[in-house]
Amino acid sequence: MKHLQKLMGGAAFIASAALIPSLAFATAANTTITNTVTVNYTDAASNAQPAETASVAISVNLVASAPLLTSPADVDPTTENTGVNLVYTITSTANGPDTYDFSSADTRTNMDADATFTTPSILLGATTVAAGITAADTVITVPFDGTDDGVVNGLAVGDTIVIDPTGTAEVAIIDSIDESTGAASNTVTITLTAGTTNAFIYGTTIGERDDVTVVVTTDTITTGTSGTHSVLTTATSDADGAVFTTQGTATVITVRRPVLAVTKYVRNVSTAAFNPLVADITVDGVDYYASGVSGNPTDTMQYLIVIDNSAAGAGTANNIVVSDPIPQFTTFVASSIELDDGAGTFVAQDETADDGDAAELDATGNGTVYVYAGAGGDDTAVGAGNGAGGTLLASEISYVIFQVTID
Amino acid sequence: MTPLIRNTLLGLSLSLASMLAIAAPQISLTVAAEKEIVEVDDKGQQITRRVAATDTVPGDVLFYTIRYSNTGDETARNVQLDNPVPDATAYQANSAWGEGSDILFSIDGGKTFKKASSLTYQVTGADGQSENRQASPEQYNAIRWIIEEVAPGAEGSTGFSVLVQ
DSSP, rough: HHHHHHHHHHHHHHHHHHHHSOOSBHHHHHOEEEEEEEEEEEEEOOOOOOOOOEEEEEEEEEOOOOEOOOOOOEEEOOTTEEEEEEEEEEEESSSOOEEEEEEEEEEESBBOOOOOEEOOEEEEOOOEEESOBOOOOOOOEEESSOOOOOOBBTOOOTTTEEEEETTTOOOEOOOOEOOOOOHHEEEEEEEESSSSSSOOOTEEEEEEEEEEEEEOOOOOOSSSSSSEEEEEEEEEEESTTTOEOOOOOOOOEEEEEEOOOEEEEEESOOGGSOOOOSSEEEEEEEBBSSSOOOOOTTOEEEEEEEOOOOTTOOOOOOEEEEEOOTTTTEOTTTTOOEOSSSOOOOOEEEOOTTTTSEEEOOOSOOOEEEOOOSSSBBOOSSSSSSSSHHHHHHHEEEEEEEEEEOO | OOOOHHHHHHHHHHHHHHHHOOOOEEEEEEEEEEEEEEEEOOTTTTEEEEOOEEEETTTOOEEEEEEEESSSSEEEEEEEEEOOOOOOOEEEEOOOEEOOOEEEESSSSSSBBGGGGEEEEEEEEESSSSEEEEOGGGGGOEEEEEEEEOOOTEEEEEEEEEEOO
């Protein structure tokens, strides 16, 4: 097999020369190339003399190579001033261990400033195949890196590796590493958790693969409901700053913010004739009016508050708290508050403070109604007006109704 | 014979025997590795020169030079220098040299050596028939230089180059 390996190795290298700096086939970094010459000879009487040998050793250096880098999926939506985790999968294509530094750039649209980024680094191991791999092999042979420490050229037990990352790209997991043979044979073995699917020739690159998270912190939207950060992240070799890979497709992060429209309507419950003929809004089969409603003393009036998060491009609105002072010359009607949290159904609320629903009345003065509108609102915090506001997703509308009587 | 004469003759005899015993060839060897680097001179011209190689990268060509000398006091005969092509390298075609030597190559790990023109191997074709093919330089995995004799005090050198894979 030796001559075959040589032949394949030679042919393989011709291919690699065209691919550098993205190595497909090469000798691993830290490999020692030893050349040994032996002389045999005789004396004049044809008596064999003791053989003599001489050697010279050369170490193979790292050749930095552009790593493979994925492009994370777009993110939509997120909010202003929020950290977004973009997870990149990076795979070494070098012939030895190298550190890769991450940096990112932003092209923004309708945002006040560029996003900010974390700048992580990662050390990825790499080596090459030192003896051809046959399909289903579990044990593969790689060059010794000169140190018997259970880590060969940055590859350790548990690491995910990719054999021939720029070609067949077979993924495997390292189960164990045996470097005990390194000093004697100049090669060591890596045992995989499962046999390979494919065969690989001498010299094939084996690169470590790992995930790296870049945290992108969004800025504020300039106008309207949304803006975008278009992110391009680059992984650069520590060994050679001119060798890098930038993600192929930008990751677009869409930042949205809620733009709530709040509108208030009323109707005379006691005397329908005091309502205008044409309703401005009908909710749950009941008409309400923006103006033109009148009433007699003791008449019951019902107010409708519409909290609308359906503006185009709007994001989720959180912690929505509606506060509505009871109008002068009116008196709040007990147990009259009802809330539609966006689901389309009114649910009666008890205005008693801190009782576990989403509404409460502060009786100070003429009184103030607090409704924790949207979904998930909660009045259990001690005191009136300091409960937890509810949430309205994009395009959702929450309704609040309550009644008063005219003094 | 007086004891003095007897002892003197015995001493001369031992010295002669001793001189005869140490008359032998002794081949000493050194091997050096070099690589080429490209520099730019004051006039902006590129100059290629060889430097001792202690490290390398894939794609480098390494030039090995083997120097031998006979430091003994008798001619060394049938001198064979055997040099396996180092792992992780490929022999470069027509790179082996050595004045006054026959150069042979092996494609079986040094078991047999032949002249390059006679190095063939068998393959089985699609029709099931065996055929001989000429070995290509990349298949050479050992080199042998045969030097008929090296006189006492004489020296010489051989060499070859490889491509680091």
